Amino acid sequence: MKKVRYVIDIQGSPRTIFSITEKNDGSLLLTVPGGSKAYSASTLAEMIAISDQTLLENCHKHISIHPSPISPTLTSIKRTIEYQERPENNQETSHHYSTGIKQDNQFIPVLFRICGDLSAQRYLVAPKDSDQIISLGAFDPSKSQLKLMVVCSGIDKSFPQDPEQPRNRREDKFNHFTLTLIWSYLGQPSHPQAIDFFLQTKDRNTPMRGLVWQEIYNLYNDLDLTHALQYLKELNIE
Template sequence: MSNKKIRFVIKVDGVQKTVIAVRQVKNSGSKELFDLNIHTTSGGRSYKASTVGELVATVDEENFRECDQHISVHCNTKSDSTNTIKKSLIFGDKSTDSHVQITTGIKKDNLFVPAFFMVCGDLSRDRYTLPVDCEDEIIDIGELRPSRDQLRLMVVVSQKGKEFTFHEEHPSNLKTINLSNFNLTLIWSFLNVPSHPQAINFFIRTTRDQGAMRGLDWWEIYNLYTDMNMTHASAYFDAYPSTS
């Protein structure tokens, strides 16, 4: 198996920019299984807030912490029913933080699991530009004008071979890639207002008291995508009423 990344890219002013990158990684418990690492671009910064409105509001970047983050999807070789999806943050001072989703959605339910929802930041920044002589697999998802548009997306995971149902009446785009042990589906759309300077990430985590998250059918994923999209858009227009 090639160790190349799969990069979902978008053109900004004619230049290809990385939106997310996916790499398959050998599972520590089995040489035949591969986990997934889903990365946003390195060199980022992180800011926590208690409400969506606070995340949407413009914040001085001096208040952000240097931070790289990724989402990992684990095969869980010791469980016949669950997979673990983990959000890992590594800060500039080498401290770490993480959030976990335990789900029956992939193995037991054979349905779909939302890994995360993201409203992308200003992708015109240099750090999103593809490396020189990049040999990774490239999946082009179109063009973006950060001065006019916001890109939002959801990454969805399912069993290998479990195809997501495309609904042509849903106002979004869809691309599925087939990997060694999973299918990964990207849903994305645009809002015609200027991009934030920073990205905003939403991760669904579970707790011991809640138990494992069930799988969602394709139409439930679309509904969740719409709900998250509208929640963010509503907070955006509250913060910037002149754009509505």
């Protein structure tokens, strides 16, 4: 198995943002460092504020991207949240079925993540010697907020760099997929918790089509701006 660890430097110390493990069957497993907590809300304002900390539940989270060899058209992306302290219903799963790779030869948004305070101890993970380390540079979470989107495409499909988009971008190839990472910063302190946006489809009979690269940028910009405006509102910054 191949493991790629994406890190960012904070005060001279590399912090793990997330990792990608490529399994023997070609599927990709996206994980964040342990110690995650989950919280659901009906509005973004509630997600940012989280006025009741007791609603946060300890959990493990991961997203898996599957080649789905049986289907000639679909790629399956699955998000799993496991709650350690629930006696019942301790696992939640969501699916994103897409024709984006096999049928459309375009791009699939996997995850948009507003990173929390990456200086927290749980992001200080010692990599194994076999891990491939990819650094996104450095930043100060007391002054900035890291946002990123993971995008998936076929092995021969690359995401173009648009000079009109002020976004950082990098591309990594795996056996069955190409992953593109797009990221940027909000010039305000990171809030403690991360916020994830995961697109879901009802079932495999209602798959989402692939998005062209311009639509990916539009989606990124829409989510980025929506969060920024709400976060600044919470901070009472006009």
